[in-house]
Amino acid sequence: MDITNSRKLFEEAREIIPGGVNSPVRACKSVGSAPLFIDQAQGSRIIDADGNIYIDYVGSWGPMILGHRHPEVIKLLEFTLTRGTSYGAPTVMEVRLAEMIIEAVPSMEMVRMVNSGTEAAMSAIRLARGFTGRDTIIKFDGCYHGHADSLLVEAGSGVATLGIPGSPGVPQSFVDHTLSLPYNDIEAVKSVMDKKGDKIACIIVEPVAGNMGCVPPVPGFLEALREQTQKHGSLLIFDEVMTGFRVAHGGAQALYNITPDLTCLAKIIGGGLPVGAYGGRRDIMEKIAPQGPVYQAGTLSGNPLAMAAGVATLKLLKEPGFYEALEEKAKRLAIGLQGAAVVAGIPAFFTRAGSMLGMFFTDREVKNFDDAKTSNLEMFTAYYKGMREKGIYLAPSQFEAGFVSSAHTNEDIDETVRAAAEVLKCIKDE
Numbered sequence: 001m002d003i004t005n006s007r008k009l010f011e012e013a014r015e016i017i018p019g020g021v022n023s024p025v026r027a028c029k030s031v032g033s034a035p036l037f038i039d040q041a042q043g044s045r046i047i048d049a050d051g052n053i054y055i056d057y058v059g060s061w062g063p064m065i066l067g068h069r070h071p072e073v074i075k076l077l078e079f080t081l082t083r084g085t086s087y088g089a090p091t092v093m094e095v096r097l098a099e100m101i102i103e104a105v106p107s108m109e110m111v112r113m114v115n116s117g118t119e120a121a122m123s124a125i126r127l128a129r130g131f132t133g134r135d136t137i138i139k140f141d142g143c144y145h146g147h148a149d150s151l152l153v154e155a156g157s158g159v160a161t162l163g164i165p166g167s168p169g170v171p172q173s174f175v176d177h178t179l180s181l182p183y184n185d186i187e188a189v190k191s192v193m194d195k196k197g198d199k200i201a202c203i204i205v206e207p208v209a210g211n212m213g214c215v216p217p218v219p220g221f222l223e224a225l226r227e228q229t230q231k232h233g234s235l236l237i238f239d240e241v242m243t244g245f246r247v248a249h250g251g252a253q254a255l256y257n258i259t260p261d262l263t264c265l266a267k268i269i270g271g272g273l274p275v276g277a278y279g280g281r282r283d284i285m286e287k288i289a290p291q292g293p294v295y296q297a298g299t300l301s302g303n304p305l306a307m308a309a310g311v312a313t314l315k316l317l318k319e320p321g322f323y324e325a326l327e328e329k330a331k332r333l334a335i336g337l338q339g340a341a342v343v344a345g346i347p348a349f350f351t352r353a354g355s356m357l358g359m360f361f362t363d364r365e366v367k368n369f370d371d372a373k374t375s376n377l378e379m380f381t382a383y384y385k386g387m388r389e390k391g392i393y394l395a396p397s398q399f400e401a402g403f404v405s406s407a408h409t410n411e412d413i414d415e416t417v418r419a420a421a422e423v424l425k426c427i428k429d430e
């Protein structure tokens, strides 16, 4: 692929934007490639600044479940745009989006809109601390909950990709209040809760981890978190920024039938515009200002354009059979890739929850971050580069999930599997 324009833009960007990007993983640093600058997108395809067309499995890191530029989303956005872009005052659309969220995710009796997943998780943690009067939180190694100070401990996503142990700038005293345990380790949770349960404000978890690659929960893990938090008077926060409206209409909590106290959402509920939300039990949510004393605010929160994109998106997700059809496509892709790896003789472990997928270059079963880190990163890099050359756009990191959208056709998926078969064979032959 000729990516001359992307390279030029990256050179320019690096002079004036740290690393040339506005979010670290985009820089493609760990795979040693120049990032593609995207010019436009349509359906399952994105087009870079050199006019190259790719089948997109990043989907803006999850939000584009309908594919790019879905006509219904664009229509409502255009209508909203003609009326104004921001008022800093309530609008009907934020009430409608809140209703749609609550209808789909019944554990969210009340919901507050914010602008990103980071804000949602940060605010939910503050609320859990304010509600319980406790400071310590439990998270899990390799889970990512945005870049708020106390959540950057043993984090996934870019922190994992770049091999950063934590971050300078986070005071030790903040980190002292965060305990990070191995994902899927029920005994570790029980043991810490037995000793410190009365100090724990909350356990925050990605109910399907998506920031160390895709790692689903083992049977009993989420149940144990529910049981332990209930036993010790701590709150259970499901960070469904990635899984919400992704693995099922009601999110992972519907898929695994567990009711958390608080839930964080973002990505899909903004239909590709910047949105986050957190919500949960009414008695907890009522503690938020101005109804209660826990402060949280936002100039652009509930922005009309973002609400409109969210409303239009969620409306389409309610259509009967939507998730079944999406899952069929994701299955087709997972089975195809698995077959391609077997034929090429490449050891690989595959994971999937709904339309969220993972592929690890390891012969080990991947149940936590340590397992994920056994993936052969040189092989991943070769795979990423080979696939990109063949017009398949994947996340440039082993520690990210892949996403299938309703815009992907069976032909797209078969083309992807054919490309993977060729790339994996080349890797094996090298």
Ligand code: PMP
Residues within 6 Å of the ligand: 061, 115, 116, 117, 118, 119, 121, 144, 145, 146, 147, 157, 206, 210, 211, 239, 240, 241, 242, 266, 267, 276
């Ligand atoms: N939580 C989870 C589970 C996420 O996947 C992400 C982002 N990938 C975040 C929080 C942070 O969201 P944002 O990037 O919108 O701040």
